[in-house]
Amino acid sequence: MAEATFSQDKFSCPVCLDLLKDPVTIPCGHSYCMSCITDCWDQEDQKRVYSCPQCRQTFSPRPALNKSTVLAEVVEQLKKTELQPAVPVGPGDVECDVCTGRKQRAVKSCLVCLNSFCQNHLEQHENLFKGKRHDLMDATGRLQEMICRKHEKLLEIYCRTDQSCICLLCMVDEHRNHETVSTAAERTEKQRQLDETQRKFQQQIQEREKRLRELKEAVETHKRSAQTAVEKSERIFTELIRSIEKRCSEVTQMIRDREKTVVSRAEGLMERLEQQIDVLRKRNAELEQLSDTRDHIHFLQSFPSLSDPPGCPDVPSITFSSYNDVGQSVSKLRQKIEDFCRRETENISVAAERPETENAGLDLGEGLYFHRAQTNQRAGEREILKPRFLRNLEAAREKLRESQTRQQEDFKRKNMSDENNFLFR
Secondary structure, three states, X not given: OOOOOOOHHHHEOOOOOOEOOOEEEOOOXXXXXHHHHHHHHHOOOOOOXXXXXXXXXXXXXXXXXXXXXXXXXXXXXXXXXXXXXXXXXXXXXXXXXXXXXXXEEOOXXXXXXXXXXXXHHHHHHHHHOOOOOOOEEEOOOOOHHHEOOOOOOEOOEEEOOOOEEXXXXXXXXXXXXXXXXXXXXHHHHHHHHHXXXXXXXXXXXXXXXXXHHHHHHHHHHHHHHHHHHHHHHHHHHHHHHHHHHHHHHHHHHHHHHHHHHHHHHHHHHHHHHHHHHXXXXXXXXXXXXXXXXXXXXXXXXXXXXXXXXXXXXXXXOOOOOOOHHHHHHHHHHXXXXXXXXXXXXXXXXXXXXXXXXXXXXXXXXXXXEEEEEOEEEEOOEEEEOOOHHHHHHHHHHHHHHHHHHHXXXXXXXHHHHHHHOOOOO
8 A cells, every 4th residue: 555654854944943834935946934035035135146055055036935835735635644643552452553663543434445453553544545435444453364364355245155264266266156245234134133142142131130139128027027937936945945944943843732731731740649558658657657556456456547658559651752753753844855855946946848739849940040039928927837836846845845734744743642642550
């Protein structure tokens, strides 16, 4: 490609060293600002010989000065291009292929010249090829990929048979009998397919965003349900502990009552025995006195009344029962509670891991699980259905209470039976 580069030095005045202003060309061919060459020749008017400040060629008479229209247009165009600010190349930018030295950022790429141009060189390119059709596009660093490696021509044909971009020479050569269209036509078709693909992707994005929202809501619902289950299970277990403590207090009180009854009866018996001992000792003392008397008549008259023992001749007694049966009953109750709690805890664990069919559903869709909480509308209020494992826990609590109650009643009956066996003899 022919290059048209311009330097400001070539269009500078040798006198003022600035761009030519109203440029004129003297007979020797050198150009000056009209004002500069006029001032120089005004100083030589006395000699009547005028010279060129550069080559010193002399002229006489004084040459007429006429403005060079073509040179003035070139200078004006150069002024415009030089006023364009140079943009350095940044990360990801395309370099100008014409700039020498420090490369500037390219703004356009020519598909005919196969070069990229900065703003200054783009204007020079447009002036140089004014009237000619050169296709321009936004600057790209892929120009070499747009050229046929074999023929070094622009890839402007698309071969549908081989699914590749080719140049015109390729089309009439190895792709002669293939189905070919212009790259623009194929782009239109592929763009339609791309739009359709994008539409499908957007639809899938919307579906997944909806399912994501549902999953987030389900997770929050599940968290709330789990927290409710934790709080309720803690409350139920607290009630169980209180119930067991209450039963413990009742058993303790029954033991103390039993102890008090037995001790009270034993103390009454001991008091009676002490009274009987006192009476017997008194009678024994009287018998000793009677044994020592010398009066036969008094002995015979007193002996019959003193020889009969006072009160009941039998010695009263009481039977003490052991408290081992109480410990055994409590141990059995503990074992029953532990076994019952273990079985029910296993049932609760299985219920907690099993999905709630009446309360929640798992929807399998393209590898994603979604939990949809169902609600029951009653009297205008939305009540979350109670999870199965909480119902199992409440049922376990009721069963444990029933078991404790039965055990306590058995203990009471045994205690009453033992009290009836406290016999005085």
